Amino acid sequence: MSGIEEVKDVTCRINGEEVTLAGEAAGSTVAALRARGLYGVRETCGLGVCGTCTVLVDGEPVSTCILPKFALEGRDVVTVEGAAVDGELSELQKQFIESQAFQCSFCTPGFLASAKALLDRTTGELTRDEVEEGLQGHLCRCGSYDAITDAIIAVSRRRGASEPDAGVA
Ligand code: FES
Ligand code: FES
Known part of the structure; x- marks a missing residue:
């Protein structure tokens, strides 16, 4: 062998x-x-x-x-x-719920992983094009793309320019 x-x-x-x-x-x-x-x-x-x-x-x-x-x-x-932060849902997870960024949720863990990586490597508020590019390769059979994008943009909007991603995902 x-x-x-x-x-x-x-x-x-x-x-x-x-x-x-x-x-x-x-x-x-x-x-x-x-x-x-x-x-x-x-x-x-x-x-x-x-x-x-x-x-x-x-x-x-x-x-x-x-x-x-x-x-x-x-x-x-x-x-x-x-992905939880101190035993609580991360800001990104909470925002997915707030934005109703899923229906069946089967795809959600995968989207959350790529969204966190996207937020970790960028600063400031993301555009829809930037989010869509960052999520390439993810399929949502329920078609929740707009709400998923909205959720990620909302988190990116709130983060400070000098501390882009602390605890967001
Ligand atoms: S199950 Fe792995 S990429 Fe589809
Ligand atoms: S929420 Fe059902 S596959 Fe994405």
Whole structure:
């Protein structure tokens, strides 16, 4: 046996906790996360084209259905379960509710991950074009795009120019 098949356990941080993911390293990340009870990580297409399974890996949005588990070695993973701030919904999560930025909500954890990454790498109030570009690759089968965009713009509007993203997501 050679290559990735030799790697059985993967050590990483998930939502701030050091964990070891046992078993076949070539399995998908979405399956490994859901096996740990993180059911906010959801799989739909399984092909890397819908964004539903997106989580943050080292702060970047990643489709976990096409990410082999061994790629998590030494990385920092944040799922929607870890997005709360001091035990409360983040400002971004609250704004999604306020803006009614979902219907069935199946796509919401993925959108939240990419929205947080977008807010983290930008400053000031975002335009609709900037939000739409930042959310490329995410599909919402309920068609809540306008409300999702509204929510992200609302959060971006409130943030201070010198402290662009503290605790927003
Ligand atoms: S389920 Fe992963 S991108 Fe669609
Ligand atoms: S809210 Fe239903 S798929 Fe987006």
